[in-house]
Amino acid sequence: MDFSYDNEQTALREAVAGLLTKAYGGDERRTVTRSEPGFDEATWGRLAEMGVLGLPFAEADGGMGAGPVEVALVATEMGKVLAPEPFVETVVLAGGLIAALGTETQRTELLTAIAEGTSIVVLAHAEPGLRWSPSAGSVTAEQSGDSWTLTGVKEPVPHGARADSFVVSARTADGATQLFLVGGDAEGLTRTGYRTHDGGRAARVAFAGTPAELLGEAGGDRTADVERALAMARIAYANESVGAMDTALAMTSEYLTTRKQFGVTLNKFQALTFRAADMYVSLELARSIALWATMVADAGGDVVLAADRARLTTSRAGRHIGKEAIQLHGGIGVTAEYKVGHYTSRLTAIDHQLGDGDWALGRLAAGVAGHESVDPLS
């Protein structure tokens, strides 16, 4: 049992923190998220140069051969400054599926391109009304000989307008969920991009008999693979949200010690400092479970269960800290000019990205009779 980073991990964390503070230490994020593509291509390139975009991929596939711990610490640093680059979406989610299922050619080509920062690949999985299911919904895949075509609508697809290519989930004639690769310039593909409330980007991506390439070998149902990839992404998001909560609380504490009302700084009011103390409790509990889920992933444990547990606690904490950060700032917290509200907005987006707290609780409640108690070390 060891919660500390080794020397290499500490060095990576410092390097990433340095890069991101340079990119987003001031007011840059607002400018970047107000123009397309909603993130900074130059920062993306620098992350690639540092090796960050290939961290979890095997060296043979053009990656660094690192693991969930390295991914988590990058996500945490991104959360601290609300970096809008699609790290989790491209590297963990789409990249994770390609790494797990792709043929050797697919892995070499796509993962190398992701790692080098030359290609943004995202997972097009969500469909209106699908509510975080690991199976595909109404998008269908039709086979004709060796070739496939897709029909239907995926939405919201993160960074769907900017993406160079997609991993798309679709139902085959036998009802199974399969995964396909679709190029951004594929025939019959239409994308309508828009801004999301947290400064991010999403799109409606429509397929009309769009040619697609099967990801990996044919056969089977990919629901369990999608579930696993979603779990890895949930764990990364849990760490990202801890980074965001960390900064939101730090900003709030700073504000309480400088803002004056009634002739004194706000930290003279116990009604406020006690609420800040409760935010700290939520933050540390969330940090513990995010680190634990990361270690479960690293040790090859039950990532789906660990991700649900991390999801529940970080969802509760994110809502608590996000809402209190605004309230303790007062009106300025609701403005777009001031940073703290953006943390709340981002935490809200993460919460609904791949399953919210109540959703995770429902899954955990269904299994509550299956164990006497929970042992984090087993």
Next chain:
Amino acid sequence: MRLQLSPEDQSFREEMRTFFTREFPESIRDAVKAHRELTRDQIVESQRVLNKAGLAVPHWPVEYGGHDWTPLQRHIWHEEMQAAYVPAPLAFNTSMVGPVIAAFGTQEQKDRFLPATANLDIWWCQGFSEPEAGSDLASLRTSAVREGDEFVVNGQKTWTTLGQHADWIFCLVRTDPHAVKKQRGISFLLFPMDSPGVTLRPIELLDGGHEVNEVFFEDVRVPAENLVGEENRGWDYAKFLLGNERVGVAPVGHVKRLVAEAKRHAGEITVGDSTLLADPLLAARIAELENDLLSLELTALRVVANSADGKPHPASSVLKLRGTELQQAATELLVDVAGPDSLASFATEGSDVPEWARVVTPQYLNFRKASIYGGSNEVQRTIIAGTILGL
């Protein structure tokens, strides 16, 4: 970062588990399991068994029976003990006065008191709180006036837990009423409970039990050799003691036991065609509590894993606050699982209501204390806001 225990810690855990579940007296574990109040004899026997096995005072200096365990090993010891329904060694002896005497006592005091304290040959009680000095402990007024080689003690203490069993009391007394800072005029005295002038009045609690007392002192004469450390420095020793009290106060193992028990009972209670445990609202409440408990346990592990250099991890202040909240949530859950049966609290042996359902409400009411003692949870929030957040 690594999830698993090291092979050494793994075998340490096995060793603890084996001792607590195989070699510790079954009758005492059964009594704890049934939430029965332990007798004085059972508590003494329990501690002597632990002490004989070298497991009563692992955090003490090695020469007085302690071990050079890592903080993680101490945590494992504590968790395994709770998981096996083994009562923890008497905190007044092993966590409070023992470490103070070991750190600040004279050689004579160490030799006289430490072995007897570890073995519970002396039962200690705590004389800190007073009617007018609760969370604001430093405003205590019990006085000790030096007369020759004696102190004469007058005043009153309260919330003296298990004082009715105690042989000795460790007491904070005011020796300098004129000190500029009230913290500077306090001393740490030890004296027998059967000293002339000491009287004890039981306080009945909401659960019907006799757990705490008021203790009155009228011209109690205490030999000066029973002063611990320096005169008027008692506040420093008290802070040291309270620091120890808060560490390891996260009752993870205890709460785990309570939640597991609630699940077991809920699984046996029939509701319609199914069980209470299958009720989605109750299942969700339990799942959330289990998750909260997991995050608390992990925070406790983070604290012990990172406090090897002797400095407490900042997150340690979370443990008392959150630990007692969850302890209270678990006792509340048990009452709700018992439902209408919980009203049969004081039913006697002829009752058809199972024993567990009869004790859950008194337990719930009793555990309202947890967020008050050991530095109330409001004091903990003050500490977090002040020392961690800089507010």
